[in-house]
Amino acid sequence: MNSADLGLPVAVPSTALFTDHYELTMLQAALRAGTAGRRSVFEVFARRLPEGRRYGVVAGTGRVLDAVENFRFEPEMLDFLRERRVVDEPTLEWLAGYRFRGDISGYREGDVYFPGSPVLRVEGSFAEAVLLETVILSILNHDSAVAAAASRMSVAAGSRPLLEMGARRAHELAAVAASRAAYAGGFSATSELAAGFRYGIPTVGTSAHAFTLLHDSERDAFTAQVESLGRGTTLLVDTYDVAEAVRLAVEIAGPELGAVRIDSGDLLLVAHRVRAQLDALGARDTKIVVTSDLDEYAIASLAAAPVDSYGVGTRLVTGSGHPTASMVYKLVARAESADPAAPLVPVAKKSLGGKTSIGGRKWAARRYDAEGTAEAEVVGTGPVPPEYEDGLLQVELVRAGEVLAREPLDTVRDRHLAVRARLPLSAMQLSGGEPVLPTEYV
Numbered sequence: 001m002n003s004a005d006l007g008l009p010v011a012v013p014s015t016a017l018f019t020d021h022y023e024l025t026m027l028q029a030a031l032r033a034g035t036a037g038r039r040s041v042f043e044v045f046a047r048r049l050p051e052g053r054r055y056g057v058v059a060g061t062g063r064v065l066d067a068v069e070n071f072r073f074e075p076e077m078l079d080f081l082r083e084r085r086v087v088d089e090p091t092l093e094w095l096a097g098y099r100f101r102g103d104i105s106g107y108r109e110g111d112v113y114f115p116g117s118p119v120l121r122v123e124g125s126f127a128e129a130v131l132l133e134t135v136i137l138s139i140l141n142h143d144s145a146v147a148a149a150a151s152r153m154s155v156a157a158g159s160r161p162l163l164e165m166g167a168r169r170a171h172e173l174a175a176v177a178a179s180r181a182a183y184a185g186g187f188s189a190t191s192e193l194a195a196g197f198r199y200g201i202p203t204v205g206t207s208a209h210a211f212t213l214l215h216d217s218e219r220d221a222f223t224a225q226v227e228s229l230g231r232g233t234t235l236l237v238d239t240y241d242v243a244e245a246v247r248l249a250v251e252i253a254g255p256e257l258g259a260v261r262i263d264s265g266d267l268l269l270v271a272h273r274v275r276a277q278l279d280a281l282g283a284r285d286t287k288i289v290v291t292s293d294l295d296e297y298a299i300a301s302l303a304a305a306p307v308d309s310y311g312v313g314t315r316l317v318t319g320s321g322h323p324t325a326s327m328v329y330k331l332v333a334r335a336e337s338a339d340p341a342a343p344l345v346p347v348a349k350k351s352l353g354g355k356t357s358i359g360g361r362k363w364a365a366r367r368y369d370a371e372g373t374a375e376a377e378v379v380g381t382g383p384v385p386p387e388y389e390d391g392l393l394q395v396e397l398v399r400a401g402e403v404l405a406r407e408p409l410d411t412v413r414d415r416h417l418a419v420r421a422r423l424p425l426s427a428m429q430l431s432g433g434e435p436v437l438p439t440e441y442v
Contacts, residue, residue: 014074015067016098018135021086027127028091036127037338041361044106044120044140044329046113050148050322052432055423057151057416058119059181060143061109065403067135068100100128104398107364109407110184110416111393112423114377116439118362119327121394126334133329141327142174143181145319149296150185151420152320153312155428156299161188161309163204164195165291166317178317184412191311199409209263212239222252232258234289237274238265246274250281259287259308267292268305275306295320296430333361346381358441364393366437374422380442 030036049056073081073095081087081095102124113119120136122129153162164182167175172194179195189202196203207225215221222235222245231253237245237260249257260278262270267290278286287308295315302310315321330349335342346359360381365388367376378388397405420427427436 013070014077015071015135016073016095016131017077017080018067018138019131020134023131023133024081024087024091024095026130027094028087030126030130031091031094034338037125039335039338039340039342039344040124040126040129040331041333041344042122042129042133042329043118043332043362044122044136044327045116045118045357046325046327047355047357048115048326049435050145050319050326053148053152053322054427054429054433054436055112055114055148055151055420056117056325057144057147057185058107058109058111058113058140059147059184059412060139060177061106061120061397062406062409062412063139063143063177063180064120064136065104065397065406067139068104068132068398069403071098071100071132071135073098094127098128098131099401100124100132100398101401102128102398103396103400105394105396107393108395108412108415110412110414111419112416114435114437114439116358116379116441117377118364118379118394120397121361122329123361125338126331130331137327137329139177141324143177143184144325144327145323146178146181146317147185147416148325149316149320149322150182150187151416152296152430153294153299153310153316154186154417155420156296156303156430157310158303160307162186163189163191163289163309163311164313164316165191165205165311166313167192169314170317175317180409182316183409184416186413186417187312187316188309201409206234206261207236209236209239212236218245219248219252222248226253231256234259234261234287236261236263238263238270242270242274243277246277247281250278250283250286255281255283255285257283257286259289261289261291261311263291267298267307268302271302271305271307300430328357330357332357332359363388365391366393367391367440368422372422373424374437375424377437377439378442379439385442 078092104122106120164179164187176194179190179192180199183201189204191205195201212221235249271288289309290307291311294310294312299310333344333346348357348359362379362381363384365378366374367378369375424436
């Protein structure tokens, strides 16, 4: 089973080597010591949010499910490990039959999280669960960082659509993942065709400065574009003189011109001037799209400008200054023996420097006030208090190796917008501050 089960066109290849060398050497040593079969619980969480962020966004869960399901060691991979002498033959034999047969639960994709939130829980033998650490963190750290940036930009944009256009600023595969995460965080469309093909995200785009420069004149370029793409197209008006370009655009396309795009200059000033010019020329329904190194702060500064949509690239796909969510994958409980009936024992790292963790298999719930606004993230071990039983944040994602919870990306996006709407209003502030909800341990 893979993403094609949602009607998507691309299967996921083996992800088994998206891991660190030491995961396999730990496996070899544990197999030899007889401890590899001990039932274990690993949890993914962030000790803190990036500086100034008020909430995090869970993104990448769907990609994690694909990665786990396709984590298998193909013959050529085993040959590579053998040639490099990464692990011994008994370990290679064990890896040849590897399939994850454990359980995974976690926050729903699109939900928000806070320091200490048990975003994902992986349960199985130590051997099968430890191997998943790197690929799970790789996906969740990247996608959650992009989704958090997208969410903040979505807040700043209000009802105005956001277009993701950062593919040329990222690794080609990361660009597709970033498009998906941006959509989950509130963006409306992407310029990345691979993301549209794989995940069904709406795609947009018309022309660049190169198209205008190709032609003998701006008039020739606009005429060619309108004749090919229709009067509803978007014309790029800042290659030469903006005012002259707007005049030509309306002359050629008429008041039915779909939009003009501004990609440079003082966007606030230029947008006001272009809106006034369009209105004076009778193109009152022609929209204005702005691009040019936008982030949430630049978008917020344009709130009073007559702008209809924003195109965002570099700052989005790099997490707007925070390219990772800094999540970790820690063993929090393990059995005393390989006996399936052996009870779990809480375990935790003890160290200086803020890298301590809390042992025990955790549950999480969110407490709301009388008006339905979230007021605390509640995390605990042991039995769940009755008042939190109906509001647990974690759901089953994988049971005995079978994926249970794939869902369309639109569902993820709608969930995020709904969850975000129930956070305190201070969550929408772009100024730095502490997490908007405290994490309470019970």
